[in-house]
Amino acid sequence: MTDAAPAIFAALEASGFGAAIRQSRWLYMAANIGHIVSLMVFAGAIAVMDVRMVRALSATSPAYVLKAARRIAIIGFICLVISGAFLFTAEASHVIMNRVFQIKLGLIALGLLNIALFEISIAPKVKNLPPLTPLPSGARATAVASISIWIAVAICGRSIAYF
Amino acid sequence: MKHTRVAIAGFSILAVTTVAAVAHHGWGSYDASKPVTVDGTILTSTFENPHATIAVKAPDKIWTVTLAPTSRMIARGALADVVAVGKTVSVYGYPSTVEMNEMRAERISVDGKTYELR
Numbered sequence: 001m002t003d004a005a006p007a008i009f010a011a012l013e014a015s016g017f018g019a020a021i022r023q024s025r026w027l028y029m030a031a032n033i034g035h036i037v038s039l040m041v042f043a044g045a046i047a048v049m050d051v052r053m054v055r056a057l058s059a060t061s062p063a064y065v066l067k068a069a070r071r072i073a074i075i076g077f078i079c080l081v082i083s084g085a086f087l088f089t090a091e092a093s094h095v096i097m098n099r100v101f102q103i104k105l106g107l108i109a110l111g112l113l114n115i116a117l118f119e120i121s122i123a124p125k126v127k128n129l130p131p132l133t134p135l136p137s138g139a140r141a142t143a144v145a146s147i148s149i150w151i152a153v154a155i156c157g158r159s160i161a162y163f
Numbered sequence: 164m165k166h167t168r169v170a171i172a173g174f175s176i177l178a179v180t181t182v183a184a185v186a187h188h189g190w191g192s193y194d195a196s197k198p199v200t201v202d203g204t205i206l207t208s209t210f211e212n213p214h215a216t217i218a219v220k221a222p223d224k225i226w227t228v229t230l231a232p233t234s235r236m237i238a239r240g241a242l243a244d245v246v247a248v249g250k251t252v253s254v255y256g257y258p259s260t261v262e263m264n265e266m267r268a269e270r271i272s273v274d275g276k277t278y279e280l281r
Contacts, residue, residue: 019211021212022211022212022213023210023211023212023233024212025233025234025237026234027212028212028213028232028233028234029212029232029234090212090213091213162191
């Protein structure tokens with residue numbers, strides 16, 4: 001526990017839930033494994049969408065690929081948030097003060113913003129495109145931004161333990 | 164070209180976050196070239212994740228000793244009552260290069276038994 005953190009995070013760490021995660025033989029380990037598996041599911045689905053938006057797999061109907069991958073990405077993201085919340089709660093007062101974690105949160109916000117931008121301005125234009133047709137402008141840029149941001153998020157996540 | 168610029172921006176983010184990984188503490192910041200053996204009595208014991216931790220009163224100072232994750236501790240037989248307060252222990256490990264009097268344990272000996280923690 002560190003006093004440097006805002007009281008709410010100290011309280012979260014000191015809660016019965018926090019103690020249960022730290023003291024359980026398997027809970028912390030399960031959350032750790034769940035987080036990495038969720039990341040694989042999420043990153044895999046995101047990569048499929050991004051790859052399609054940089055004009056690979058061009059013989060497929062883009063909206064169909066996006067729809068299938070989007071569903072998996074959402075499931076992966078939800079599992080990431082849940083498992084991440086367990087890991088965070090166990091050490092909340094330390095992790096919230098961790099610079100790399102703060103950068104990670106910022107990057108996640110950026111990644112979600114990029115998704116919102118994509119879903120609002122690009123996905124609707126892709127909706128009825130047949131295979132082998134040019135994609136709307138900006139599709140490639142958001143895809144490159146997407147994969148870069150999420151890889152950076154993963155790098156930050158793994159780096160928290162080393163800072 | 165627009166896409167090239169976006170790619171450069173994207174990879175700059177990657178580079179910055181990677182390069183930022185230079186200083187500070189973590190598992191990398193223990194000096195394996197200066198192993199120490201600490202003999203003493205356990206003053207406090209926290210058998211919790213992510214790592215069990217004990218404070219050991221050595222003749223010269225009090226060491227904070229970072230042990231292993233609890234599931235590994237249990238798997239190796241070093242249960243909570245093995246590293247309980249009051250036990251006399253001998254810990255071999257590496258001093259932190261960041262925190263004073265903190266070390267990471269390679270192995271711990273209690274009651275004539277040695278437990279490997281890595």
